[in-house]
Amino acid sequence: MASLKHLAKDTAIYGLSSIIGRFLNYLLVPIYTHVIASNTGGYGVITGVYAQTALMLVILTFGMETTFFRFANRTDCAEPRRVFSTCLIMVSAVAAVFLGLTLTFLPSIATALAYGDHPEYIGMMAIVVAIDAFQAILFSYLRYQKRPIKFAALKLLFIFANILLNLLFFVVLPRWAGWAVDVFWAFAANLICTASITLFFLPELRDLRFGFDRTLCRAMLRYTWPMLVLGIAGILNQTADKIIYPLIDTSASAKAQLGIYGAAVKIAMIMAMITQAFRYAYEPFVFSAAKDSDETAKRATYAKAMLYFVAFTLLAFTCVIAYLDVLRYLISPDYWDGLRVVPIVMAAEIMMGIYFNLSFWYKLTDRTLWGAWFSIAGCLVLLSVNILFIPTYGYMACAWAGVAGYTTCMLLSYFVGQHYYPIRYPLGKIFIYVALTVLCCGAMTIFAHFIESFALRIAFNTVCVAAFLAHICYHELPELTARLLARMRHQ
Numbered sequence: 210m211a212s213l214k215h216l217a218k219d220t221a222i223y224g225l226s227s228i229i230g231r232f233l234n235y236l237l238v239p240i241y242t243h244v245i246a247s248n249t250g251g252y253g254v255i256t257g258v259y260a261q262t263a264l265m266l267v268i269l270t271f272g273m274e275t276t277f278f279r280f281a282n283r284t285d286c287a288e289p290r291r292v293f294s295t296c297l298i299m300v301s302a303v304a305a306v307f308l309g310l311t312l313t314f315l316p317s318i319a320t321a322l323a324y325g326d327h328p329e330y331i332g333m334m335a336i337v338v339a340i341d342a343f344q345a346i347l348f349s350y351l352r353y354q355k356r357p358i359k360f361a362a363l364k365l366l367f368i369f370a371n372i373l374l375n376l377l378f379f380v381v382l383p384r385w386a387g388w389a390v391d392v393f394w395a396f397a398a399n400l401i402c403t404a405s406i407t408l409f410f411l412p413e414l415r416d417l418r419f420g421f422d423r424t425l426c427r428a429m430l431r432y433t434w435p436m437l438v439l440g441i442a443g444i445l446n447q448t449a450d451k452i453i454y455p456l457i458d459t460s461a462s463a464k465a466q467l468g469i470y471g472a473a474v475k476i477a478m479i480m481a482m483i484t485q486a487f488r489y490a491y492e493p494f495v496f497s498a499a500k501d502s503d504e505t506a507k508r509a510t511y512a513k514a515m516l517y518f519v520a521f522t523l524l525a526f527t528c529v530i531a532y533l534d535v536l537r538y539l540i541s542p543d544y545w546d547g548l549r550v551v552p553i554v555m556a557a558e559i560m561m562g563i564y565f566n567l568s569f570w571y572k573l574t575d576r577t578l579w580g581a582w583f584s585i586a587g588c589l590v591l592l593s594v595n596i597l598f599i600p601t602y603g604y605m606a607c608a609w610a611g612v613a614g615y616t617t618c619m620l621l622s623y624f625v626g627q628h629y630y631p632i633r634y635p636l637g638k639i640f641i642y643v644a645l646t647v648l649c650c651g652a653m654t655i656f657a658h659f660i661e662s663f664a665l666r667i668a669f670n671t672v673c674v675a676a677f678l679a680h681i682c683y684h685e686l687p688e689l690t691a692r693l694l695a696r697m698r699h700q
Contacts, residue, residue: 288419363406467604579625
């Protein structure tokens with residue numbers, strides 16, 4: 210239980226920085242969607258380029274974040290700081306080669322990616338993704354050292370600086386100096402902020418003195434290459450729709466539709482905040498807990514962590530549905546047509562989080578090749594749904610493709626994992642939470658259909674959310690609930 214409390218504390222810190230950061234980052238969405246009209250496709254360009262950047266970041270880090278945790282926690286391995294320095298040198302070398310090739314052949318690459326008129330967009334983001342890959346290992350080192358405060362501070366500093374620069378480029382200067390609005394400045398702001406954050410890692414870079422271990426490098430590459438395949442397939446599950454949408458839909462409105470979809474997905478990314486915060490804390494927690502000799506207690510802890518994850522992500526899902534009428538004002542009314550994808554994309558994110566939680570059986574048993582096969586299968590399902598149905602259903606096909614892809618990964622990982630590393634997950638309780646979510650969201654939808662009053666709808670939805678939260682507190686946090694009730698009685 211103490212280990213779960215530590216996990217909860219770290220998740221809270223990572224989660225707070227992630228939630229605050231994503232909330233602040235949402236300020237960019239109203240800026241972009243109010244300044245850049247939906248029919249221009251400008252926000253579609255931003256959505257598409259960032260999707261490609263996310264894919265390249267996975268390739269350039271090639272699974273070394275997870276590999277670092279695995280080898281740094283192995284008692285039969287090198288000193289953790291030597292593991293860190295070897296990882297950082299490997300990733301830095303790959304990033305440098307990538308950046309050199311990209312800048313050398315920039316016009317051809319930009320044309321192939323459908324941005325031939327603006328190769329500078331691709332050039333700037335290539336520099337950003339190379340720096341991000343370098344920083345990914347440094348941020349992992351902070352997580353390994355259990356330094357969530359510095360981790361969170363740097364993440365928030367980047368976001369604050371990025372928002373301020375975007376406000377300057379898209380609001381202040383256009384209003385007061387006649388500055389032309391151009392998506393170029395969105396990428397320029399990102400580049401400036403990303404490069405600046407690197408300066409704060411100078412203390413960690415001193416550990417590069419531990420040098421490069423060739424034997425360790427070979428062992429890491431053997432472990433990590435399936436993680437690379439897994440990572441590519443995984444990120445394609447998140448970004449393939451945005452990358453291929455303009456390639457499949459060649460109509461004049463394709464980038465405008467992509468922009469509408471991308472803006473709506475930003476609201477659904479509230480679920481991604483929770484899964485990402487959980488991942489930041491859970492990954493080092495699991496590899497550290499793997500040293501525990503009590504196998505039964507260890508697996509029971511993993512099972513309980515899964516239950517908590519499902520319960521609180523479904524609570525978040527219910528909250529977003531309850532207050533979607535308020536959250537929609539984060540984006541311009543021009544983009545509201547895309548809000549129908551929000552619950553679908555959130556469901557896909559929950560499936561992804563469960564899959565991530567299940568994935569540790571093959572990481573702990575060094576059977577990472579299984580993870581690659583699962584992610585490839587999910588990616589093939591996602592791509593098939595997108596290719597077959599985008600021409601007919603547009604971006605709605607993109608949303609459902611994510612659900613199909615992650616559900617495939619989740620089910621494959623669960624059933625195969627129960628053979629190699631069986632864990633008795635509390636499936637009964639999990640299905641109760643799923644049923645409770647369906648009940649609450651169904652009731653809110655039916656109530657909204659018959660009641661026009663905005664205030665009454667919000668009040669009813671709040672009651673539903675409170676009932677869901679009360680169920681979690683009563684069944685999963687009985688000691689905390691009892692203490693709170695006792696305190697209320699004494700008052």
